[in-house]
Amino acid sequence: xxxxxxxxxxxxxxxxxxxxxxxxxxxxxxxxxxxxxxxxxxxxxxxxxxxxxxxxxxxxxxxxxxxxxxxxxxxxxxxxxxxxxxxxxxxxxxxxxxxxxxxxxxxxxxxxxxxxxxxxxxxxxxxxxxxxxxxxxxxxxxxxxxxxxxxxxxxxxxxxxxxxxxxxxxxxxxxxxxxxxxxxxxxxxxxxxxxxxxxxxxxxxxxxxxxxxxxxxxxxxx
Amino acid sequence: xxxxxxxxxxxxxxxxxxxxxxxxxxxxxxxxxxxxxxxxxxxxxxxxxxxxxxxxxxxxxxxxxxxxxxxxxxxxxxxxxxxxxxxxxxxxxxxxxxxxxxxxxxxxxxxxxxxxxxxxxxxxxx
Numbered sequence: 440x441x442x443x444x445x446x447x448x449x450x451x452x453x454x455x456x457x458x459x460x461x462x463x464x465x466x467x468x469x470x471x472x473x474x475x476x477x478x479x480x481x482x483x484x485x486x487x488x489x490x491x492x493x494x495x496x497x498x499x500x501x502x503x504x505x506x507x508x509x510x511x512x513x514x515x516x517x518x519x520x521x522x523x524x525x526x527x528x529x530x531x532x533x534x535x536x537x538x539x540x541x542x543x544x545x546x547x548x549x550x551x552x553x554x555x556x557x558x559x560x561x562x563x564x565x566x567x568x569x570x571x572x573x574x575x576x577x578x579x580x581x582x583x584x585x586x587x588x589x590x591x592x593x594x595x596x597x598x599x600x601x602x603x604x605x606x607x608x609x610x611x612x613x614x615x616x617x618x619x620x621x622x623x624x625x626x627x628x629x630x631x632x633x634x635x636x637x638x639x640x641x642x643x644x645x646x647x648x649x650x651x652x653x654x655x656x657x658x659x660x661x
Numbered sequence: 662x663x664x665x666x667x668x669x670x671x672x673x674x675x676x677x678x679x680x681x682x683x684x685x686x687x688x689x690x691x692x693x694x695x696x697x698x699x700x701x702x703x704x705x706x707x708x709x710x711x712x713x714x715x716x717x718x719x720x721x722x723x724x725x726x727x728x729x730x731x732x733x734x735x736x737x738x739x740x741x742x743x744x745x746x747x748x749x750x751x752x753x754x755x756x757x758x759x760x761x762x763x764x765x766x767x768x769x770x771x772x773x774x775x776x777x778x779x780x781x782x783x784x785x786x787x
């Protein structure tokens with residue numbers, strides 16, 4: 440299935456964002472909870488999948504989101520199309536003078552279409568991260584499941600900033616990622632190198648996977 | 662002569678006005694732990710902007726500093742400052758009150774950075 444038909448499956452505003460990035464494929468590890476009243480729109484595209492999420496944080500401790508995930512080549516030649524609502528919670532935060540670490544969990548439910556069959560679906564996820572102004576590390580794991588199927592992704596990331604950025608200035612990071620998705624056409628772990636640009640209002644990551652596929656993701660912070 | 666007296670009086674009045682204005686400026690400087698990313702700093706700016714006493718907010722990741730310039734004639738209790746930052750997900754280390762405007766605080770930080778840069782580029786004589 441080509442990228443244009445993948446994009447046709449993406450919905451709402453995320454579709455427009457993905458279209459803007461249609462020449463690349465996209466991936467993210469944005470925080471699932473931001474700050475009181477914070478709203479985020481995230482669009483991601485991997486070589487075999489597209490995802491989007493719109494979230495609202497009621498405080499720095501919790502958020503509610505709606506989102507979608509489309510996977511091509513699921514369990515061989517099938518397609519997986521999920522739309523969900525979810526809640527996320529910051530379990531623990533550590534603030535140090537020059538660093539911060541977080542543990543988040545989330546879970547949700549929705550509707551999934553596997554090939555042409557409709558199912559209910561549930562999902563749960565976990566993120567642990569540690570960040571300074573020069574180093575960023577994270578581990579993200581997410582598991583989706585329906586009556587007769589399951590899909591899981593795990594991502595580890597190590598980011599290095601060539602210079603210390605400050606608020607209001609666009610920061611540059613070089614991010615190395617290791618990723619694995621199960622029950623897809625290719626369950627093998629993959630690595631990627633990304634360039635991340637971000638400032639208080641937006642974030643853009645672009646990069647390349649070890650098999651040559653281009654990657655990227657975009658997030659807007661309102 | 663009358664003209665000179667007029668100019669003198671007007672200059673004096675202007676000086677008083679400027680001094681009075683300077684004394685009106687009331688800012689709060691807060692040292693904060695956990696300030697590492699721009700998205701987080703955006704949350705702090707947003708939180709303080711909702712406080713009715715806030716005129717402007719400055720966040721410096723480099724200096725681990727949040728500075729709030731208050732509207733003339735208003736005040737914000739330390740407990741409230743602390744609460745806003747805790748609710749935004751950060752830990753407060755210390756709170757100081759100053760009569761410097763945010764522009765002056767920013768200028769001081771820029772000067773400090775320039776001095777550090779110059780110091781780093783000075784030749785060392787053994």
